[in-house]
Amino acid sequence: MKYEYTVGKYLLDRLSELGIRHMFGVPGDYNLAFLDDVIDHEGMEWVGNRNELNAAYAADGYARINGFAALSTTFGVGELSAINGIAGSYAEHVPVVKISGAPTTKVMDNGLYVHHTLGDGKFDHFSRMFQEVTVAQTLLTQENAAQEIDRVLLACMTEKRPVHITLPIDVYNKPANKPESPLHEEVATSNHEALNQMLAELTPMINNANQPVILAGYEVNRYDNRKELLEFANKTGIPVTILSGGKGAFNEEHPQFIGVYNGELSAPYLQQRVDDADCILQIGAKPTDSTTGGFSYDFTGKNVIQMTPFSVKTSDKKYAPVTMKDALSALSDKITPKNAEELNITPLKAQINQTPYEAKEENIEQNRFFERLSYFMKESDILLAEQGTSYYGAATMPIPKDTMFIGQPLWGSIGFTFPALLGSQLADMSRRNILLIGDGSFQLTAQELSTMLSQKIKPIIFLINNDGYTVERAIHGENQPYNDIPMWDYKKLPEVFSPQGKSLTFKVKTETELEEALTAAENNHESLTFIEVVMHRDDKPDLLAQLSKRFANQNA
Numbered sequence: 001m002k003y004e005y006t007v008g009k010y011l012l013d014r015l016s017e018l019g020i021r022h023m024f025g026v027p028g029d030y031n032l033a034f035l036d037d038v039i040d041h042e043g044m045e046w047v048g049n050r051n052e053l054n055a056a057y058a059a060d061g062y063a064r065i066n067g068f069a070a071l072s073t074t075f076g077v078g079e080l081s082a083i084n085g086i087a088g089s090y091a092e093h094v095p096v097v098k099i100s101g102a103p104t105t106k107v108m109d110n111g112l113y114v115h116h117t118l119g120d121g122k123f124d125h126f127s128r129m130f131q132e133v134t135v136a137q138t139l140l141t142q143e144n145a146a147q148e149i150d151r152v153l154l155a156c157m158t159e160k161r162p163v164h165i166t167l168p169i170d171v172y173n174k175p176a177n178k179p180e181s182p183l184h185e186e187v188a189t190s191n192h193e194a195l196n197q198m199l200a201e202l203t204p205m206i207n208n209a210n211q212p213v214i215l216a217g218y219e220v221n222r223y224d225n226r227k228e229l230l231e232f233a234n235k236t237g238i239p240v241t242i243l244s245g246g247k248g249a250f251n252e253e254h255p256q257f258i259g260v261y262n263g264e265l266s267a268p269y270l271q272q273r274v275d276d277a278d279c280i281l282q283i284g285a286k287p288t289d290s291t292t293g294g295f296s297y298d299f300t301g302k303n304v305i306q307m308t309p310f311s312v313k314t315s316d317k318k319y320a321p322v323t324m325k326d327a328l329s330a331l332s333d334k335i336t337p338k339n340a341e342e343l344n345i346t347p348l349k350a351q352i353n354q355t356p357y358e359a360k361e362e363n364i365e366q367n368r369f370f371e372r373l374s375y376f377m378k379e380s381d382i383l384l385a386e387q388g389t390s391y392y393g394a395a396t397m398p399i400p401k402d403t404m405f406i407g408q409p410l411w412g413s414i415g416f417t418f419p420a421l422l423g424s425q426l427a428d429m430s431r432r433n434i435l436l437i438g439d440g441s442f443q444l445t446a447q448e449l450s451t452m453l454s455q456k457i458k459p460i461i462f463l464i465n466n467d468g469y470t471v472e473r474a475i476h477g478e479n480q481p482y483n484d485i486p487m488w489d490y491k492k493l494p495e496v497f498s499p500q501g502k503s504l505t506f507k508v509k510t511e512t513e514l515e516e517a518l519t520a521a522e523n524n525h526e527s528l529t530f531i532e533v534v535m536h537r538d539d540k541p542d543l544l545a546q547l548s549k550r551f552a553n554q555n556a
Contacts, residue, residue, distance in 0.1 A: 002173070003173065003174070003175040005175065005176055005177070005178055006037070006172065006173050006174060006175060006176055007140065007142065007145040007146075007167075007171055007172050007173070007174050007175075007176045008034050008037040008167075008172035008173060009037060009041070009176070010145065010146055010149060010176040010177075010178070010179065011099070011145075011149050011165070011167070011172075012037060012038065012041045012043070012044055013041075013043075013178070013179060014149055014150065014153055014179065014183060015044070015068075015070050015097065015153075016041070016043040016044065017182055017183050018067070018068040018097075018153065018157070018183070019066055019067055019068060020044070020066070020068050020069060020070050020097075021043060021044065021045060021066075022044070022045050022046075022047050022062065022069075022423075022426050022427075023038050023044055023045070023046050023047065023070050023071065023072055024047050024049055024055040024056075024058045024059045024062070024069070024070070024071040024072075024423065025046075025047075025048065025049060025052070025055045025071045025072040025073050025099075026048065026049055026050075026051060026052050026055055026073050026074070026078060027048065027074070028073065028074020028075070028077075028078050028101060028116075029074065029169075030074045030075045030100075030101035030102055030103060030116070030169050031072050031073065031074050031078075031099070031100075031101025031167070031169070032101075032169075033169055033172060033173065034072065034099075034101055034167060034169070034172040035072065037172065038072070047422075047426065047451065047455065048451070049419070049422075049448065049451055050447035050448055050450060050451060051081060051447065052071075052073045052078050052079070052081035052082040053081050053082060053084055053085055053419075053445070054085075054418075054419040054422075054445050054447065054448045054451075055071045055073065055082060055085070055419070056071060056082040056083075056084070056085020056086055056088075056089070056096070056098075057085045057088075057413075057415070057416050057417075057418075057419035057420050057423070057445065058071075058419040058420060058422045058423035058448070058451075059071040059085070059089075059096045059423055060085060060088060060089045060094050060096060060416070060420055060423065061384070061406060061417075061419065061420025061421060061422065061423030061424040061427070062423030062424065062426060062427045063089070063094045063095055063096050063423070063427075064094055064221075064404075064406055064420075064423075064424060064427075065382065065404065065423075065424045065427035065428050065431075066427035066428070067095070068095050068096070068097065068156065068157075069094075069095070069096045069097070069423065069427075070096070070097040070098075070099060071096065071097075071098060071099065072099040072100075072101065073098075073099075073100060073101070074100070074101050074116065075100055075101060075102045075103060075116050075117075075123075075126070075166075076116035076117055076126055077116050078100070078101075078116075079098070079100040079126050079130070080126060080129070082098065083129060083130065083133065084413060085413075085416075086098055086130070086133050086134065086162050086164075087132075087133040087411065088408055088411035088413050088416060089133075089161070089162045090133040090134065090135075090161050090162050091410050091411040092218065092245075092408060092410055092411055093159075093160045093161055093218070093219065093222045094160070094161070094162070094222070095156045095157065095159075095160045095161060095162065096156075096162040096163075097152075097153065097156060097162070097163055097165065098130070098134065098162055098163065098164045098165065099165045099167055100126070100127075100164065100165065100166050100167065101167055101168075101169055101172075102123065102139075102166050102167060102168045102169065103116075103117075103123065103168065103169065104168055104169055104170040105141070105168050105170055105171065106170070108123040108168070111123075124139075127139065127164065127166050130164040131164075133162065134161070134162045134163050134164040135155050135156070135159045135161045135162070135163060136151065136152040136155035136156070136163040136164075137152070137163065137164040137165075137166075138151065138152050138164075138165055138166065139166045139168075140165065140166065140167050140168065140171050141168075141171060142171055142174040142175075145171065145174070145176055146176055146177065146179070148165075149165070150183060152164075152165060153183060154183065157183070158188065160222045160223060160309075188309070188310050188321060188323050189321070189323070189326075190321055190322045190323050190326040190327075191320070191321050191322065194319045194320060194321065194322050195319070195322050195326060195327070195330060197319060198312050198319040198322055198327065198330075199330055199331065199334055201317070202305060202312070202314070202331070203331065203334045203335060205279060205305070206236075206279055206281070206305070206331070206335050207335060207336050209277075209278045209279035210278055210342075211273070211276065211277050211278050211279075211343065211344070212238050212277060212278065212279040212280070212281065212338070212343075213238065213239050213240075213241060213258075213273060213274055213277040213279075213280055213281070214229075214232075214233060214238050214239065214240040214241070214280075214281045214283060215241055215242070215243070215261060215274065215280055215281065215282045215283070215285050216229060216240060216241070216242045216243075216246050216249045216250055216283045216284060216285055217242065217243045217245060217246040217249070217282075217283070217284045217285025217286055218243075218245040218246045218249070218284065218285075218286075219246075219283075219284030219285070219286070219308065219309055219324070220246060220249035220250075220283060220284040220324075221246065221248055221249050221284075221404075222284075222309075223284065223309045223324060223325070225283075225284065225324050225325050225328065226248075226249055226250070228324070228325050228328040228329055228332075229249065229250060229283060229328060230250065230251065230254075231328070231329070231332055232328045232329075232331065232332045233250070233254070233256050235332040235333075235335070235337060236331075236332065236335045236337060236338060237256070237337045237338035237339065237340055237343065238256070238281065238338055238343070239256050239257075239258045239273065239343060239345045240254070240256050240257050240258065241257070241258050241259055241260065241261045241270060241273075241274060242260055242261065242285075243260070243261060243285050243286075243287065243288075243291040243292070244260050244262070244290075244291050244391075244395035244396075244407070244409060245286075245288075245290075245291050245407060245409045245410065246284065246285060247260065247394075247395070247399060247403075247405035247407075248399070248403055248404045248405040249284070251401045251402070252348060252398050252399055252400075252401075253349065253398075253400065253401050254347075255340075255345070255347045255349075256340075256345060256347070257347060257348050258270055258273060258345065258346060258347065258348060258351075259348045259351065259396070260395055260396050261274050261292070261297075262291070262292065262293045262395070262396070262543060262547075263292040263293030263294070263295070263296030263297040263298075264293050264296035264297075264298070265293035265296065265543055265546045265547060266293070267351060269346055269351065270351075271298075273344065274297070274299065275297065275298035275299050277299065277303060278303060279303055279305065280299055280303050280304045280305070281305050281307065282304050282305065282306045282307065283307045283324065283328070284307065284308070284309070284324060286410075288409065288410050289550075289551070289554065290409040290410065290412065290547075291409050293546070293547060293550065294547060294550030294551065294553075294554055296550070300315075301314075301315040302315050307324045307327050307328070308324065309323065309324050310322070310323055310324075312327050348398060349398075352398065357371055357372055357375055359372070359511040359512050359514070359515040360510075360511045360512070361510055361511070361512050362510060362511055363509055363510055363511075363534075363535075363536070364508065364509065364510060364511055364514055364533060364534070364535055365535065365536075365539055366389060366393055366535060366539045366540060366541045367393075367541060367542060368511065369393070369514070369533065369535070370393040370394065370397045370541065371397075372511070372514065372515075372518070373394075373397065373436075373462075374397045374398050374399070376434075376518055376522075377399055377400050377403060377434070378400060378432065379400045379401050379402050379403065380400075380401075380402045380403065380431055380432075381399075381400070381403050381404075381431065381432045381433070381434055382403070382404045382405075382406065382424050382425075382428070382431050382432070382433045382434070383399060383403055383404070383405050383406070383434050383436070384405075384406040384407070384417040384420060384421050384424065384433065384434070384435045384436065384437075385405070385406070385407045385417065385435075385436045386407075386414065386415075386416070386417040386418070386435075386436060386437040386438055386441045386442075387407065387408055387409065387412045387413075387414055387416070387417075387441070387471075388414065388438045388440070388441060388469075388470065388471040388544075389438055389464060389466065389470050389471060389540055389541055389544055390417075390436035390437055390438055390441075390462075390464060391407050391409065391436075392540075392541045392543045392544035392547065393436070393541035393543075393544070394407070394436055395407075395543060396543055404424075404431075406420060406424060414440065414441040414444060415441045415442070415443075415444030415445035416441075416445075417435060417436075417437055417441070418435065418437055418441070418442060418444075418445045418446065418448055418449075419445050419448045421433055421435045421452070421459055421461070422448055422451055422452050422455070422457065425452075425457045425458075425459050426455065426457065429457070432459075432460070433457075433459035433460070434459065434460045434462070435459060435460070435461045435462065436462050436464065437461070437462070437463060437464065438463075438464045438466065438469075438470065438471075439463060439464065439465045439466065439467070439468070439485065439488075439490070440468055440469045440470075440472075440485050442463055442490075443485055443486075443488070446493065447497070449493060449494065449497045449498075450497040450498055452528060453494060453497060453498035453501030453502075453503065453528060454498060454501065456501075456502075457528065458524075458525070458526070458527055458528050458529075459528060459529070460521050460528075460529045460531070461528070461529065461530050461531065462531050462533055463490055463530065463531065463532045463533065464533050464535060465490060465532050465533065465534045465535070466534075466535045466536065466537045466539065467484075467485075467487065467537040468483050468484045468485050468537055469483040469484075469485070470537055470538070470539075470540060471540075471544060471548065473537070473538070474540055474544065474545065474548035474549075474552075475548045475551045475552045475555070476552060476555070478538075490507070490530075490532045491505045491506065491507045491530065491532050492505075493530075494528065494530050501527075501528075502526060502527035502528070503527050503528045503529070503530055504520060504521070504524050504527055504528070504529045504530070505529075505530045505531075505532075506520070506529075506530070506531045506532065507531075507532040507534065508531060508532070508533055508534065509534045514531075514533065517531045
């Protein structure tokens with residue numbers, strides 16, 4: 001019997017409430033019938049990926065721009081292929097809804113040895129694996145579906161991390177009642193007593209500081225506190241630096257922005273300004289080895305006020321529940337504005353070499369490439385930088401106002417940004433998306449170029465062809481074969497993956513050839529632009545050259 005309103009439609013309606021307009025994934029016999037509902041849902045578009053891992057990466061990129069994302073795969077083989085991508089979303093606080101189509105309830109209850117299982121009659125192995133990388137999980141039944149869908153989605157909304165839904169193939173089409181009211185996020189609120197105590201005890205600490213500094217991170221982006229951070233900086237006058245994972249959290253053209261902090265690998269002025277600060281307001285920032293020059297920062301917890309999404313901490317006290325948003329707003333009105341001259345603020349713009357870039361008839365080198373790219377960027381662009389030479393070249397490259405930056409410095413799964421580009425571009429077709437990715441990373445997830453061309457999206461892709469794993473060579477095994485990869489004829493791939501698709505392709509080796517490609521890319525509004533940039537395999541951005549030595553020592 002076919003019902004007018006079903007569990008599957010309920011789930012899709014709730015996902016639509018979150019602003020999700022695309023469903024990523026790969027079909028399999030345990031989710032095929034549910035995908036019919038996806039196709040028929042007027043607010044949802046199916047985006048079939050080339051494999052489940054790519055689907056998870058695409059959902060991650062989509063959620064970073066859109067706020068939330070969803071993907072659907074089949075049971076066992078499909079969900080395990082996706083789990084690496086979900087783990088990255090969990091590590092970096094990206095809210096993704098993972099839907100796994102499962103065998104029928106009868107099959108599972110009877111413990112039958114069906115395909116895509118381990119042949120032991122047990123069906124909870126994989127959902128238990130997902131418990132480690134999701135904040136909520138559920139197995140839907142006809143009786144619990146509506147309640148459980150709402151429960152896990154609210155957890156996804158509140159904690160900004162992935163959730164896992166197991167949807168048996170005989171449950172999606174069972175009858176359900178339409179939602180009676182919209183999903184209401186259980187918005188975290190501050191305890192007034194804790195907030196007032198924080199203000200009373202921390203306001204004097206900040207006011208008495210002679211050289212305070214703000215150190216911001218990626219949680220400012222995830223919890224949408226960019227506006228509050230900007231107002232806090234404007235009202236207090238305190239200089240702002242960020243960890244590279246938080247690029248985009250603060251306007252890098254702002255007169256109080258002093259650069260991207262990388263511990264001892266920072267520019268001398270920036271390192272001294274942070275390490276010698278007598279009060280560090282650490283806002284949504286988690287120092288990791290990849291973002292602090294291998295833990296080479298020299299400040300201590302005694303000087304740090306740490307603002308997390310739901311609490312404020314010092315070395316010996318915690319104020320909770322106090323949200324980052326409330327803490328920033330309340331402190332903005334209490335702190336005495338600082339004098340810019342007394343604070344020794346040298347804006348990033350004043351630290352940069354102002355010599356105009358002029359293309360030369362010379363081979364392209366990493367540092368010159370990123371210098372040129374900084375002029376190519378525009379306000380409101382979305383910049384994706386793959387872990388490796390691309391990320392560490394872009395990490396300290398100035399980006400314009402309102403630019404969003406996507407990287408994965410904590411989880412660091414190579415190949416992530418290529419499918420993530422598909423997601424981020426579909427999330428907002430009005431913004432220009434620019435991807436920087438190395439040849440080694442690209443070869444892991446290159447199939448998704450087919451999906452991009454079929455979706456007719458128009459990003460600009462810079463493929464850095466430096467003949468293998470340059471970042472790994474820098475850490476260990478410079479001439480070892482495991483750091484080599486086969487050479488591909490990259491510029492031909494758009495035609496191979498989609499003979500009917502439109503693309504503009506280039507292969508450039510010199511600065512003048514790059515200039516011609518950039519001009520063409522800027523004027524190309526009709527198709528995807530694919531630029532292969534050939535560089536020497538041992539050429540590295542300055543930051544990576546220094547950091548790789550620290551990683552080598554750390555691994556010894």
